[in-house]
Amino acid sequence: MSDFVHLHVHSEYSLLDGAARIDDMVGQAAAIGMQSLALTDHGVMYGAIPFYKACKRHGIKPIIGCEMYYTAGSIRDKGTRKEQPIYHLILLAKNQVGYQNLMKLCSIGHLQGQHYKPRIDAQHLAQYSEGLICTSSCLGGEVSQHLLHERYEQATQAALRYRTIFGDDFFLELQDHGLLEQKKVNQSMLRLSEETGIPLVVTNDVHYVRESDHAVQDILLCIGTGKTVDDPDRLKFQSSQLYLKTAQEMNRLFPHVPQAIANTRMIAERCQLEIEFGRSILPRFEPIPGDSTAGEYLAELCKEGLKMRYEDTDSWLDPSYRKQVEERLVYELSVIERMGFSDYFLIVWDFIRFAHEQGIATGPGRGSSAGSLVAYVLRITDVDPIRYKLLFERFLNPERISMPDIDIDFSDLRRDEVIDYVVTKYGPEHVAQIITFGTMAAKAAVRDVGRVLNLPYNEVDRAAKMIPHQLGMTLAEAVEANPDLKALAARQPKTAELLDMAMKVEGMPRHASTHAAGVVISREPLTQYVPLQEGNEQTALTQYSMEHLEAIGLLKMDFLGLRTLSIIERALLWIKEQTGTELDFHKISYDDPATYEMLGRGDTTGVFQMESPGVRKVLKELRPSGFEDIISVVALYRPGPMEFIPRFIQGKHGEIEVEYPHLDLEPILRDTYGIIVYQEQIMQIASNMAGFSLGEADLLRRAVSKKKREVLDEERAHFVKGSHSLGYSAAEANKVYDMIVRFADYGFPRAHATAYGVLAFQTAYLKAHYPVQFMASMLTAVMGNHNKVAEYVDECRRMGIAVLPPDVNESGIVFTPAKLPQTGDPDERQIEGHHTTLAAAQQNSDAASAQEVQHQITRMDMSSAGEELLKESVDPGSFNAIRFGLAAIKNVGTHAIETIMHERKSAEGPFESLIDLCRRVDLRVCNKRVLESLIQGGATGSVPGHRAQQLAMLEDTINAALKWRKERDDLQLHLFGFVEDVNWEVEYPQIAPYTMTQQLEFEKELLGLYISGSPLDDYEQVLRELEIDLLHHLPEMPDHSEVIVAGLVLSSKTIVTKKGDPMAFMELEDRVSKVEVVLFPEVWKQYAPLVQKGKPVLIKAKLQQGDEEVKLLAAQLFALNDPHLLTQAARRPAIPENKFNSRSFTKLGSHSGTGKSAGERTATPPAATPAVRAGQPNKAVSPSPSQRVYIKISAAHEQQHILSNLKELLLQHQGTLSVVLYYESSQKTLSLNNQFNVKPSQKLIQDIENVLGKGTAKIK
Structure with missing residues (x-):
């Protein structure tokens, strides 16, 4: 027996500070003869359970501890580390009471004492000291720190304080890693022990297993601190002795204190903790009405739910069906009660009920729980297990005692509300989210x-x-x-x-985080079973991961946030608001022809579980005709079973004769054409052919899937014996068993496939029947992902749905369904405005600007036919477009959007000009950067001026708005009611609009995609005929696929190979994504002239799937404007053209025949005259030369009584002509609001001059 025990040990769970893997460390401890071993990670107990189990496997006594962070003051104090030092302190659990107190103290440190570190103090230490052994720790301990700095009296006081709390269970710790500081402290520690009688104990501060692992520890420290090994100022251990030393090594280090060595064994003998596994610590549901038990209340709720689910259905009229349902319910309830899970089901029912009452969307089911009729009638799931032939035993097997596992999907936007409800109902001490560890x-x-x-x-x-x-x-x-x-x-x-x-x-674990879904609920306070730490907001986080929580018997539930549910929920809301139709998927036929027709075309971008190119290919070949086909696709399209997809498709279309391993299995395998697709089919086969109960059949399924030879042979004998008893031959039984073995790995839970098939159908139905609302909801859901936004905008474009640019007067926060503008002809207005700009440019001899604007007019003329075609195709009163959300614009935050939306909804209405916008919004949040982003992103298109003009005048406009605000309380303004209605005018500069290339670059930067069009628009017809591969589909295509792609050359670089041959790398971009293209020497030599920045090219290449990205190995390149492109690059028959596919947006689409590239086009702005006034209302897109009354006010007339007379005079001449005041002294021009519009007359001029003097009023 070793006379030394390691009591100060750090594992990999001292994140990036411990390099000792638990299994390796415990194995090494056993190898060097240790009978006991402690674990004392820094401030946490993450590794307690795996450490305990590893020790038990190796025959070593586990000692569970923690190196706590201790403050001599109060954890309520939040001083600096100098004012309130933080010390180390070792605590070890002697027994169950000590273990629970250790967990409580660890939790207090994290939940109450977190300040730099998770601290505890003397008050809490004294309160929870029972069952704990305490040692003074390393050089970081309080006693050691005082001794190191020669504060002997304070060290004595600290030591005596600990002895008062722990009595004979407090020890002074000696360490020797070859450090001078330790030798100094050890000398004083010997004296302190002798004077106080506090016993000594020897430890080694273990951070790694072997001495050679010192470098690993060093690397981890550098990773944790973000330093490099050659940084002289980095944190590092000055010793390589922090390893798991043998007893002999420790005895050699401390020959002078044999009792301190012996005390390690004495401490180990005091520690007799046994952690119980395999039990169920299930919470109780409360309140239960009356004197009912949980089982009785559950049965009562199920009877009510049964009526709600079935009484109005046609099948309920069939006595045999009704009997089947009722018997199934009685059976399930009996199993649930017998296994002790009635409270579990009530808890789940309760928070699902809460979600439904609050209008929070829940999923139809997830995993095997969809096979439970009890879950269905309680509305926990939404899939009828009787109708879809789902098995309860796959979820809860009465012959295999295990915890039930109901995973619930909630709308991702409101999942936290349900967790908050559970925390409130059961108390924050009883509910926590579950930790998970990110490993390297x-x-x-x-x-x-x-x-x-x-x-x-x-x-x-x-x-x-x-x-x-x-x-x-x-x-x-x-x-x-x-x-x-x-x-x-x-x-x-x-x-x-x-x-x-x-x-x-x-x-090794690198960091701790919150599990995406896991929540644990306990009967007693959780700290009796698991230490806690701070989690998200008000919910604590367990320090044990999910598998260890289940091992100690705690109830785990998964509260998952599913984006698809919020997509459906939002689409249904818009459908109701905009069409008056309140869709109820419980009443919609799952045999809808339009939905299956769309699925059969592979038009499934945005459809749940059906988006990938591979699934689309399967759908096109399968041509699904019913819901069973959707379930099968969900189950089959995975690695492994994918190999059976061709056979499945051939069986569906009658192209092959479906074969069954035995004709008696046809009812089970008919829907899957002789293929075992689902785990439940294996269970049914074992039940029908070998007489297994469904519980036994589930055990068979589990056993066979492990592929262990002895298990396979044992189960074969069991199966053959059962089959023989039912009259089957050994040959028949073995044939079927071989099939079960083959498919056991591939089988998918039918319950899960059915539940997810429901979501697939619902999203497909919405896309087929309400495409605008559905795609707007999809775009909103991915708003933070520019690549996905671009992908879905491209899909809208393909579907013929116009995606309107963001607009300060129209956009909401998110993407929203919209109506195409029907009043007036925007193209005609824009062309008229451009004619005006063209005239100005020609008058000023600005040839370049004139040329660009002329090209713009020509291009717009040619596009008008397509624009009219789009308008004629839609109902003028319907929502037939999608408006970009303001939150999708880079740099535009929530507060800026709020002030914009608040102002435009005010009494003043929509913004009429840029100055009107700047004057009314809060410029502190809607600052210059935000306004620049709005302009460049196209969101100011509904106010006068094109983007180049607006950007050029922005600074002056902001300054004018600020001046107006500064002086809006002036008495003169009050006189005329100008507080909210005055506009300071800023002239629009006489500059040309941005070129289309410039405009698209701005949009790509601010929106993440092209909105006004695409540089590839001119080539859309030829690209459609060539059926090119889209770049964002490449990651999901097989490696080494031959592809044809098209896009713009973004950049390129050349290198020289070892043989001296030049080659190149280029970046290609289409409407949605980018990819790197490699041009090896032979290809580069032939096609180098085509690789020019901004040049549109088509490339034939081979796909290379990398670890993090894909690459293309180019074989051929073609210029997209090559007239022979179709014949040279064609690989497949052209697909029919959808007449709306060429339209991306309402104001710009695909226009062929111009002979110009996108870079030569000029952007289409709202029309503007060369010197437009920013104060003009929005209803005149091109500011008109309408007459106004101009009144000049001299400094002498800036008096209250004079201006009051002027105000009364104007009100006496009310009419339609606007009035502008010019103040000579400040050279300010003020446009009065409509209240002071006047009727022009000579009498008006005379009256004004009588007040202000001759020549002070003009009509022009």
Whole structure:
């Protein structure tokens, strides 16, 4: 027996501070003869359960502890670290009481004492000291710190304080890692022990397993602090002795204090903690009405739910069907009650009920729980398990006791409301979210270590990219799988060192975060079972991960936020508001022909689970005709079962004869054409053919899927024996069993496929029947992802839905359904405005501007036919377009949007000009940067002036607005009621509009996509005929696919190969995405002239799937304006043209035949005269030369009584002509609001001159 026990030990769960993997550390402890081992991670207990289990496996006594952070003051105090030092303190659990107190103290530190570190204080230490052993810790301990700084009296006081709290369970700790500071402290510690009688204990501050692992610890510290190993100022341990030393090594270090060595064993003997596993600590549901039990109340709720679900259905009239349903309900309730899960179902029913009452969307089901009739009648799920032949035993097996697992999908926007309800109902001490740990995967480990070692980025990147992109791939596996990586390590010592060190940190936890869905609920306060820490907002976070919570018996539930539900919810709301139709999917036929026709075309962008190019291909070939087909696609389109898809499709279309392993299995396999697609089919086969109960059949399914030979043979014998008893031959039974074994890995839960099939159908139905509302909701859901927005805008374009640009007078926060403008002809107004601008440019001899504007007019003339075609195709009163949301514009925040929307909804109405906008919004939040983004993003198109003019005059406009605000309280303004209605005028500069290229660049920068059009618009017809591959589809296509893509050359760079041959890399962009294209020497030599920035090209290439991105290896390049392109590049028959496909937006679409590239076009602005006044109302898109009355006021007349007379005079001549005041003294011009409009007459002029003098009024 070893006379030494390690009591101060850190594992990998001292995140980036401990390099000791638990399994390795415990294994090494056993190897060096340790009978006990402690775990004392820094401030947390993350590793307690895996450590406990590992020790038990190795025959070692586990001692659960924690190195706490302690403050000598109160945790309520939040002083600086100098004012309120934080010390280390070791606590070890002697028994169950101590373990619970340890968890409570750890939780208090995180939930109440967090300030720099999760601190505890003497008050809490004393309150929860029972069952705990305390040691004074390392040099960071309070006693050691006082001794180190020669404060012996304070050290004594601190030690005596701890002894008062812990009595004989407090020890003074001695350490020796070869540090001078430790030797100094140890001498004083011996004296302190002798004078106070407090016993000593020897420890080694273990941070890694072996001495050679010191470098690994160093690397982790650098990763954690963001430093490199060659940084002289970084945090580092000055000793390499912090490893798991043998008892002999420790005895050699401390020969003078044998009792301190012996005390380690004595402490270990005091620690007798046993953690119980395998129990169920289920919460109780309250309140239950009357004297009912939970089971009785659940049965009562189910009977009510049964009526609600079935009584109005035609099938309920069938006595046999009714009997089947009622018997199934009785059976399920009996199993639930017998297994002790009635409270569980009531808890879930209760928060689902809350969600429904609050209008929070819930999913139809997830996982095997959709197979429960109880869940269905309680409205926990929304899939009828009887109708869809779903099995309860797949969810809850009476022959295999395990915790139920109901995962619930909620609208992602309101999921937290449900969690808040649960926290409120059961109390914050009883509810927590679940922790999860981000670990260093192979690629991340290589990159992290490479940065820390300060290796050249390109070398690290090269090694990382050689690691195959495969889930769970380890570095060791990668080296074996990729000969190039192995050869690189053999050639380059630095790379070998990089990989070696990366392997040593690979898989270690790097950080803690909140599990996406997991919530735990307990009967007693959670800190009796698990330590807690701060989580999201008001909900605490467990320090044990999900698998360990389940192991100790706590109830885990998954509250998932599903974006699809908010998409459906938002679309249904808009449909109701805009069409008056209140859709209820419970009453809609799932045999809708239009929906299946759309699915059969593969038009499934935005359809749940059906978006990928691979699924679209399957749908086109399958041509689904019913809901069963949707369920099958959800289940089949996964690695493994995908190989059976061709056979499934051929079976559906009668192209092959469907074969069954035995004719008796036809009823089970008929819908899947002889293929085992679902796990439930395996269970049904075992039940029907071998006489298994469904519970036994589920055990068979689980056992066979593990593919262990002894298990397979054992289950085969069981199956054959059961089949024989039902009259089947051994050959027949073995044939069927072989099929079960083959498909066991591939089978998918039918319950889950059905539930997700419901969402797939609902989204497809919405897209087929309400495309505008659905696509607007889709765009809103992905608003923060520019690539997805671009993808869905492109889909709208393909569907013929106009996507209108953002507009300060029309846009909401998000994308919204809109109506195409029907009043007037915007093209005619714009053309008229451009004629005016053209005339001005010609008059000023501005040839360049004149040429650009002339081209714009020509282009707009040619587009008018397409514009009219689009207008004629839609109902003038319908919502037939989608308006861009203001929140989708870069740099435009929530507060800016709020002030814009608030002002335009005010009594003043829509913004009439740029100065009107600047005058009314809060310029503190809607500042110059925001306004520039609005202009460049096209959101000011509904006020006068084109974008170039608005941007050029913005600063003057803002200044004018600020001056107006400064002086709006002036008495003169009050006299005329100008407080809210005066506009200071700013003249529009005489400049040309932006070119189309400039405008599109602005839109790409601010919106993430092209909105006014695309540089590829001129080539849309030819691209459609060539059926090109879209760049955003490439990541989902098979490696080495031959593809045809098109786009603009964004950039390129050339290099020289080792043979001296030039080659190139270029970046290509289409409407939605980008990709890197590699041009090897032969290709580069032939096609280099085509690789020019901004040039539109078509490329034939081979797809190369990388670990993080795809690349194209170019074979041929073509200029998109090549007249022979169709014959040279064609690979497939052209697809029919949708007459609306060429329209992307209402004001600009695809126009062929101009012979001009996109870069030569000029953007289409609202028309503006060369010297437009910003104060003009919006209803005149091109400010008109209408007459106004101009009144000059001299300094002498700026008196209250004179201006009051002028005000009365104007009101006596009310009419339609606007009035402008000019103040000579300040040279300010004020436009009066409509209240002071006048009727022009000679009498008016005379009356004004009588007040202000001759020549002070003019009509012009």
